[in-house]
C-alpha cells in the first residue's frame with residue numbers, strides 16, 4: 199500500500215499537483231509547456247467536457263473529430279516532467295482506493311505527445327521546421343534518481359558528450375518510440391534533442407554572464423559520434439524532452455516530442471511568427487491523430 203505522503207490525493211480525490219481524476223485521462227495526452235497553449239490546442243475541439251487549472255498545470259478534456267483527447271500544460275523543466283509523468287501514470291495505473299498498483303493486465307500504456315518550442319543548433323534546421331526527436335540527451339540531473347537502463351549506443355553518446363564538454367557527470371541518452379515518431383512525425387525533421395537545465399547558460403546564451411566553456415555552443419554544434427548506426431549529432435535545444443523519454447521508458451508509456459523551431463542559434467535569428475509555427479504543428483498533429 200502506497201502511503202498518504204507518497205501518493206498524495208486532494209480532498210476531492212484528485213492527484214496532488216495536476217488536480218485530475220482518473221476519468222480526465224484519455225489514452226492520448228497532448229502536453230505543452232505554456233499554459234496558454236492548452237486553449238490553442240482545444241480551440242480545435244468539437245466540444246470540451248472539462249477545464250481545470252492548478253499552478254502551471256492547465257487541463258482541457260474534449261473531443262477532436264470524435265476522438266477524446268486530454269491536453270495538459272506542464273510548465274518548464276524536467277522537474278515538472280517528473281511530476282507530470284508520475285502523476286499521469288498514477289492516474290491510470292494505481293488504484294486510488296486501495297493505494298496499490300493495478301494488476302498488470304489492467305495497467306494502461308498512454309500515448310503522450312509533447313508539442314513544444316525549441317531552438318535549433320544547426321544551420322540546416324531552420325526556423326519554421328517541426329522537429330521530431332529521435333534521441334533525447336539530458337544535461338539535467340533527473341536520471342540520477344531512477345534506474346534508467348541505456349543501450350550501448352546511448353551510453354557511448356553520453357560518454358562522448360561528457361568528454362566533449364568536460365562535464366563532471368555523464369548526460370543520459372534515450373531513444374524515443376520509433377513507431378509513434380513515424381506515425382505522428384511524418385514530414386518533420388528527425389533530430390536529436392538536447393534537454394538543458396535552463397534557458398540561458400545551459401543553452402549557451404550570454405546576456406550579462408559568461409558561459410563556460412567559452413566555446414560551449416560550438417562544441418555542441420560540432421559534436422558528433424560515429425557508430426554502426428551512423429553519425430549522431432545534436433540538432434536542437436529545449437528543457438523537457440529527455441525527462442519525458444526516460445520516464446516514458448521506465449513507466450512503459452509511448453512518448454513523442456515534437457518541437458516547433460522558433461530560434462536558430464547558428465544564425466542568431468528568432469522567429470517573427472513563433473505562434474504561427476506552433477499553430478501549424480498543433481493542427482498537423484491533431485489531423486494525424488484521427
Ligand code: R1P
Nearest residue numbers: 231232274314315436437438
Ligand atoms: C523555454 O522558453 C520553454 O520553451 C520550450 C522549452 O522546453 C521551455 O519549456 O518548450 P515549451 O514551449 O513547450 O515550454
Ligand code: URA
Nearest residue numbers: 315316317436437461
Ligand atoms: N525553447 C528553448 O528552450 N530554447 C529555445 O531556444 C527556444 C525555445
